Amino acid sequence: MSNREHLRLIGVPVGSKIRLAEFDPALDPLQREQLLAYGLSVGHPLEVLQQSPLTVVLCDHVEIALEHAVASDLWVEKLPRHAP
Amino acid sequence: MDLTLPRTSPESPLDHTAMLLVGHPNVGKSVLFHRLTGTYVNVSNYPGTTVEVSRATARFDRALSLLDTPGVLSLPGRSDDERATMRALLHEELRLAVQVGDAKNLRRTLTLTALLAELGVPMVLALNMSDEASARGVAVDHKALSEVLRIPVVPTIATGGSGMQPLIDALDVAKAPAPLLHYDTDTEAVVQEATALVEELAPHPRLASRGLAILFLGGDSEVEQWLQEKSGDDYARLVALRCAADAASSEALAARLAAERGRAADALTKTVMDQSAHLRRPMAQRVGQLAVHRLWGWPILLAVLYVVYELVGVFGAETLVGLFEEQLFGEVLNPAVTDFFNRIFGAGWFTDLFVGQYGLWTMGMTYALALILPIVTTFFLAFGVLEDSGYFSRLSVIANRMFAMLGLNGRAVLPMVLGLGCVTMATLTTRILHTRRERLITTFLMALAIPCSAQLGVVLGLLGGMTFAGTVIWAVTILFVLLFTGWLAGKLVKGRRIPLVTELPPMRLPVLGNVLKKTGGRLKWYLIEVIPLFLLGTFIMYMLDRLGILPWIIRAGEPLVTGWLGLPPEASAAFVMGFLRRDFGATGLFALSSQLSAEQAVVGMVTLTLFIPCIASMMMIIKEQGARTAALMVGMIVPTAFLVGGILHQLLRIFW
Ligand SMILES: Nc1nc2c(ncn2[C@@H]2O[C@H](COP(=O)(O)OP(=O)(O)OP(=O)(O)O)[C@@H](O)[C@H]2O)c(=O)[nH]1
Numbered sequence: 001m002s003n004r005e006h007l008r009l010i011g012v013p014v015g016s017k018i019r020l021a022e023f024d025p026a027l028d029p030l031q032r033e034q035l036l037a038y039g040l041s042v043g044h045p046l047e048v049l050q051q052s053p054l055t056v057v058l059c060d061h062v063e064i065a066l067e068h069a070v071a072s073d074l075w076v077e078k079l080p081r082h083a084p
Numbered sequence: 085m086d087l088t089l090p091r092t093s094p095e096s097p098l099d100h101t102a103m104l105l106v107g108h109p110n111v112g113k114s115v116l117f118h119r120l121t122g123t124y125v126n127v128s129n130y131p132g133t134t135v136e137v138s139r140a141t142a143r144f145d146r147a148l149s150l151l152d153t154p155g156v157l158s159l160p161g162r163s164d165d166e167r168a169t170m171r172a173l174l175h176e177e178l179r180l181a182v183q184v185g186d187a188k189n190l191r192r193t194l195t196l197t198a199l200l201a202e203l204g205v206p207m208v209l210a211l212n213m214s215d216e217a218s219a220r221g222v223a224v225d226h227k228a229l230s231e232v233l234r235i236p237v238v239p240t241i242a243t244g245g246s247g248m249q250p251l252i253d254a255l256d257v258a259k260a261p262a263p264l265l266h267y268d269t270d271t272e273a274v275v276q277e278a279t280a281l282v283e284e285l286a287p288h289p290r291l292a293s294r295g296l297a298i299l300f301l302g303g304d305s306e307v308e309q310w311l312q313e314k315s316g317d318d319y320a321r322l323v324a325l326r327c328a329a330d331a332a333s334s335e336a337l338a339a340r341l342a343a344e345r346g347r348a349a350d351a352l353t354k355t356v357m358d359q360s361a362h363l364r365r366p367m368a369q370r371v372g373q374l375a376v377h378r379l380w381g382w383p384i385l386l387a388v389l390y391v392v393y394e395l396v397g398v399f400g401a402e403t404l405v406g407l408f409e410e411q412l413f414g415e416v417l418n419p420a421v422t423d424f425f426n427r428i429f430g431a432g433w434f435t436d437l438f439v440g441q442y443g444l445w446t447m448g449m450t451y452a453l454a455l456i457l458p459i460v461t462t463f464f465l466a467f468g469v470l471e472d473s474g475y476f477s478r479l480s481v482i483a484n485r486m487f488a489m490l491g492l493n494g495r496a497v498l499p500m501v502l503g504l505g506c507v508t509m510a511t512l513t514t515r516i517l518h519t520r521r522e523r524l525i526t527t528f529l530m531a532l533a534i535p536c537s538a539q540l541g542v543v544l545g546l547l548g549g550m551t552f553a554g555t556v557i558w559a560v561t562i563l564f565v566l567l568f569t570g571w572l573a574g575k576l577v578k579g580r581r582i583p584l585v586t587e588l589p590p591m592r593l594p595v596l597g598n599v600l601k602k603t604g605g606r607l608k609w610y611l612i613e614v615i616p617l618f619l620l621g622t623f624i625m626y627m628l629d630r631l632g633i634l635p636w637i638i639r640a641g642e643p644l645v646t647g648w649l650g651l652p653p654e655a656s657a658a659f660v661m662g663f664l665r666r667d668f669g670a671t672g673l674f675a676l677s678s679q680l681s682a683e684q685a686v687v688g689m690v691t692l693t694l695f696i697p698c699i700a701s702m703m704m705i706i707k708e709q710g711a712r713t714a715a716l717m718v719g720m721i722v723p724t725a726f727l728v729g730g731i732l733h734q735l736l737r738i739f740w
Pocket residue numbers: 108109110111112113114115116126127128129130131132133134135153154155156212213214215216240241242243244472592595
C-alpha cells in the first residue's frame with residue numbers, strides 16, 4: 001500500500017480517519033482473529049472516535065471499543081482528509 | 085374435519101425438519117424467531133442475549149422446527165455460546181439455514197457467509213436492519229448479491245415486520261451458496277488435503293467435508309470433538325496435518341483463513357454496496373459516545389442510577405409497597421382472611437398455618453405479593469428499558485478499568501448487571517466470556533455479592549423504610565466485598581487476563597411492546613418460581629415452630645447470630661431460611677423488623693446478601709461449573725458472609 005508512516009492506533013488523535021496498516025506480531029493470535037471478526041482487517045478505513053478510557057473506532061457503522069493494550073498493537077496510517 | 089391442515093404433512097419426503105437461524109450477535113435473530121414462530125424469546129440490545137438454542141414450530145409450516153441460536157462473532161467459535169451454535173449445525177436434522185445479517189455492516193455479514201457457504205447447507209440470507217442501513221446511507225443491491233451467492237437474499241426489518249412474507253417464500257428456494265473464495269495456493273493445498281481426509285475418515289451426513297476441514301484447521305473445538313468421535317485413532321492424522329501446516333507458516337493458520345475470508349467479503353461488498361458520501365452522524369451515535377466519554381460517562385451513569393433509584397427505590401419500594409402492604413393487605417385483605425379462617429375453623433393449628441405468625445397467607449403471600457412484587461416489577465421495567473437502549477454494553481467501557489483490577493475485563497459487566505435481575509439466568513450468560521478463568525471468577529462474584537432483583541426488593545423494602553444511611557452502608561459494604569474478593573480471586577485463579585475488545589451496539593429507543601413482554605415473562609418467572617418457594621419456606625418455618633425445633637435452632641445459632649452478629653436470637657431462623665433463597669431469608673429478617681435497630685437491620689441484610697443466592701442458582705452453578713466447584717463456592721461464601729457481617733457489626737458499634 002502507500003508509504004505513509006505507521007503509527008500506533010493508541011497515539012492517533014480523536015477524529016482522525018485512518019487505515020489499518022498491520023497487526024503487531026506481539027498481538028495474541030486469538031485477539032487478532034477477534035479483531036478480524038469485528039471487521040478490522042488490514043487496509044480497511046476507520047475513524048477514531050475516542051481514546052480514553054478506551055480506544056473506540058468506527059468501522060462500517062459499528063463502534064468497536066479496544067483496550068489500550070490492544071490498540072497499541074495496531075499500526076495504522078492516517079488518511080488524507082478528503083479520502084472516503 | 086380439521087380445515088387447518090398444515091402445508092407440509094408429516095409424511096413429507098423432507099425428513100430433515102430443522103431450520104436454523106444463524107448470524108452475528110445482536111442482528112435480530114431472536115426478533116425474527118418470534119415473528120416466524122410466535123414464540124417469544126428474550127430480545128435485548130446487546131450482543132449475547134441468547135446463549136442457548138431455543139426451538140419452536142414454524143407458523144407457516146407445522147413440520148418445520150425453527151432454532152434460534154446464540155450469535156457467533158465468528159466461526160470457528162471461541163466461547164461457549166458460540167459452541168452451542170456449532171453444535172446445532174453439527175447435530176440437528178438440518179433442512180436449511182437462514183443467515184441473519186446486519187445490512188449496515190454487509191462486509192462482516194459476508195465474512196460469515198463465506199464460511200457457512202463451505203458447509204454446503206441450503207441457505208437464505210436475510211439482510212436485517214434495512215431501516216438502520218438506509219438511515220446511514222447504505223444501499224445494498226440485493227439482486228446482484230443474490231446472483232453472486234446463488235441464494236435468495238431478502239432485505240428485512242424484523243422489528244417492523246417488513247420482508248417477512250418474501251423471506252418465508254424464499255425458504256422454498258433455499259440453495260447451498262456458491263463458494264466465495266479459494267484460499268491462496270499454499271492454504272488451499274492444506275484445505276484440500278484436510279477435506280480429503282475428513283471425507284475418508286468422518287464424512288458428515290449433512291455438512292460438506294470441506295467446511296468441516298476448514299473449521300477443524302481453524303481450531304473449532306466442537307468440530308474437533310465430532311471428528312475425533314467419528315474417526316477414532318485416525319484422528320491423529322488430521323492433527324498431524326494441521327500441526328505441519330501451522331509450523332510451515334509464520335502466521336497462525338486460523339488467523340490466515342479468517343483474513344482471507346475477510347478479504348473475499350470485502351471485495352464482494354464493494355461490488356454490491358453503495359455508501360452515500362455526505363451524511364450527518366445519527367443522533368443515537370452522539371448519545372452513545374457521550375455515554376462512554378471519559379468525563380461525561382460518569383455523570384450520565386449517576387443520572388441513570390438516580391432515575392432507576394427513583395423508580396424502584398422510591399416509587400416501587402415506598403409508594404407502591406405502602407399502597408399494597410399497608411393499605412390493601414394490611415387493612416383490607418389480611419384482616420378479612422384472618423377473620424374468615426377464625427370464623428370457619430376457629431383458633432388452632434390449621435388457622436395458624438394460614439394466618440398465624442408464620443402463616444402461608446399472612447407471611448408467605450403477603451411478602452411475595454405486597455412487598456416484593458411491586459419492587460421487582462418496577463425494577464424489571466427499568467431494567468428492560470436499559471437493556472433495549474444499548475446502555476449496558478457501554479457500561480463495559482466505563483467499568484473496564486475497575487474490572488481490570490479483578491483480573492477480568494469489561495465483558496464481565498454484562499453478566500454481573502444481568503445478575504441484578506436474576507443470578508440464575510446471569511450464570512448462564514457467563515457463557516459469553518472467553519476463558520474458563522473469567523467464567524469462574526464472574527460466577528463466584530455473582531453468587532457472593534450480586535443481589536438479585538428479589539433480594540434488592542427486600543433490602544430496599546426494609547432498609548429504605550428505616551434508614552437511608554443504612555441503605556448506603558449496605559451498598560458500600562457489598563461493593564467493597566465485591567471488589568476485594570474479586571481482586572483476591574483475580575490474583576488466586578490461575579490464567580491470563582484478556583484485554584477487552586467489544587462492539588458497542590447503536591443506542592436505540594426501547595420498543596415499549598418488547599419491554600412489556602420481557603417484563604411480563606420475568607414476572608411470570610417470579611410468580612412461578614419464587615412464590616412456591618416462599619410458601620414452602622413459610623411452611624418450613626411454621627413446622628419448625630410447631631414441632632419445637634425453632635427454639636432449638638435459635639439456641640444453636642445464638643453464639644453466631646447474637647454473639648457475633650449482634651442480632652436478636654430469632655434471626656437464626658432467617659439464616660436457616662436463607663439457605664433456601666437468600667431473599668427469603670432477608671424476608672424472615674423483615675418479619676422481625678419491629679425488633680431490629682437500624683444497625684441490626686444493616687448487619688443482617690449485609691450478611692444475607694452475601695449468602696448463597698438460591699437453590700435454582702446453585703443448580704445452575706453445578707450444571708455450568710461442576711459439583712465440586714459449586715461445593716467449594718458454598719464453602720467459601722457462607723463463612724465470608726458471616727465474617728463480613730460480624731466485622732461490620734463491630735465497626736458500626738463503634739462508629740454509628
Ligand atoms: N432498527 C432495527 N432494530 C432491530 C431490527 N431487528 C432487531 N432489532 C433490534 O436489535 C436488537 C437485537 O435483537 P435480537 O433479536 O435480540 O438479536 P439477536 O440476533 O437475537 O442477538 P443475540 O441473541 O445476542 O445473538 C434489539 O434491540 C432489537 O429490537 C431491525 O430490523 N431494525
